[in-house]
Amino acid sequence: MRHLNLGPDLSLPLTEVIGQCVAILGIRGSGKSNTAGVIFEELLAARYPLSIVDIDGEYFGLKEKYEVLVVGAGENVDIELDVDAAPGVAELSLREGVPVILDVSDMLAEERELFVLEYLTRIWSLAGKIRKPYMIGIEECHEFIPQGVRTDLKEVIARIALRGRKRGLGAVIISQRSAKVEKDVLTQAGMLFLHRVVHEVDMRVYSELLPWPKAEVKEQVTGLGVGECIYLSGQSIRKVKIRPRKTFHGGFTPSFKPVETPKLRQVRGEILAAIHKFKEEKDGAGDGELQLKLEKLEAELALKEARIRDLERRLRERHTPLPPPAPPAPEPPLEDPVPPAFDLPPEVLRKVERLLRRLGRLPIHERRLVAFLASREPRSYTTAELAAWADCAEATLLAEPPTELVEMGLLSCERLARGITYRAQLKAFVNRAFSGFLPELGPEGCHQLVCYLRGRLCQLSALERDFSRIA
Ligand SMILES: Nc1ncnc2c1ncn2[C@@H]1O[C@H](COP(=O)(O)OP(=O)(O)OP(=O)(O)O)[C@@H](O)[C@H]1O
Ligand SMILES: [Mg+2]
Numbered sequence: 066m067r068h069l070n071l072g073p074d075l076s077l078p079l080t081e082v083i084g085q086c087v088a089i090l091g092i093r094g095s096g097k098s099n100t101a102g103v104i105f106e107e108l109l110a111a112r113y114p115l116s117i118v119d120i121d122g123e124y125f126g127l128k129e130k131y132e133v134l135v136v137g138a139g140e141n142v143d144i145e146l147d148v149d150a151a152p153g154v155a156e157l158s159l160r161e162g163v164p165v166i167l168d169v170s171d172m173l174a175e176e177r178e179l180f181v182l183e184y185l186t187r188i189w190s191l192a193g194k195i196r197k198p199y200m201i202g203i204e205e206c207h208e209f210i211p212q213g214v215r216t217d218l219k220e221v222i223a224r225i226a227l228r229g230r231k232r233g234l235g236a237v238i239i240s241q242r243s244a245k246v247e248k249d250v251l252t253q254a255g256m257l258f259l260h261r262v263v264h265e266v267d268m269r270v271y272s273e274l275l276p277w278p279k280a281e282v283k284e285q286v287t288g289l290g291v292g293e294c295i296y297l298s299g300q301s302i303r304k305v306k307i308r309p310r311k312t313f314h315g316g317f318t319p320s321f322k323p324v325e326t327p328k329l330r331q332v333r334g335e336i337l338a339a340i341h342k343f344k345e346e347k348d349g350a351g352d353g354e355l356q357l358k359l360e361k362l363e364a365e366l367a368l369k370e371a372r373i374r375d376l377e378r379r380l381r382e383r384h385t386p387l388p389p390p391a392p393p394a395p396e397p398p399l400e401d402p403v404p405p406a407f408d409l410p411p412e413v414l415r416k417v418e419r420l421l422r423r424l425g426r427l428p429i430h431e432r433r434l435v436a437f438l439a440s441r442e443p444r445s446y447t448t449a450e451l452a453a454w455a456d457c458a459e460a461t462l463l464a465e466p467p468t469e470l471v472e473m474g475l476l477s478c479e480r481l482a483r484g485i486t487y488r489a490q491l492k493a494f495v496n497r498a499f500s501g502f503l504p505e506l507g508p509e510g511c512h513q514l515v516c517y518l519r520g521r522l523c524q525l526s527a528l529e530r531d532f533s534r535i536a
Contacts, residue, residue: 091260
């Protein structure tokens, strides 16, 4: 009988994991993702089909040895997909047994939730008809099945974890926040890998899961090293050491040793072709439906934008009882047309579009900010100046600083004598975010990309002008 070799002293019959709910818990760096990676490696070696919801884009290294399709939005995807394509890929994966990694690392929370919901809903309904062994892995599952909150996504994951067995569905759920994961799911998990925890709240969760007195739980658990855990399944309960992953672990703890770039296996051409075909059909067939959806969302957005402007105005008035000192005369807006993209490679343009989609979902004041600063690079502006020139309420800027834009490296923030200042950093951003394309682009292409990006970013506030007409 086929066994999963998870460590020197842990070998499980494959049949034991069919339809099983496996929970892997522990603090950051305790070895959870490695343990999950080892389970996935062994399942893939046994040709057991699976899907992994990968929130940090760290499982693509499985492609070093196994044929796995990576889809979604992230650095290492084989095909970039949005929510409309999710059910189709789920169906392909389950029917054809194609292992899939859903890389949702570049999606914003709302899009990510919808994407995973559509995907897992299709898996659930189809598994009822197909009934063959299939595993779903979910990283950082407290994000998807939080304790005490009800969402559609949580419901479908809980259904898979608690009632999937009869359909052949199993789940591997991974979390560093044991206390934040839905209790019903944890207590029903048939197999547990409990890595080290230290906080009292997590220790309490472990005490509920382990049949030991509290003091013993604490003693055993605090003594666990990286990669060690308490393994619990049925009557079996013991301390085990999980083996390191054989394939590249994208979530490894960085050290000063050089890291070798993994050599990834290419996904078979016909699988990619099937998805491309399916994507094209979807894009073509549903144009009318998509247009309607778009119009509805745009109308909702316009209403919300109008409301935000109104609230911002009221907030500004409340915080400025005296008429403010006359702001410096506004500089005329720079209405540079977007420079043509000339011959920027299509993958670069796709990446720009993806970035713009992401930015398009930011709050309006952040969009205005990035549009304004991009047009004025390299000048830096204080929040007061931005309030005057970029029409961003200063109170809003202070209460909701553009953290995401700074983390992405598009803006930099400095505290100077004249106050907190922001400025755009497009060249540095391009050098970092498009590093893989730089050799191909050369200095000329890189300059062109910066100009093109600047033009597109400046348009982010044009969107707002349209809304102000509606409002
Ligand atoms: N069984 C093991 N043997 C050897 N090294 C391991 C083992 N488990 C984990 N490591 C190493 O320890 C580091 C942290 O492991 P891992 O990324 O799996 O932790 P994690 O619990 O998932 O952390 P996080 O919560 O931050 O995602 C990695 O560099 C990994 O290679
Ligand atoms: Mg991890």
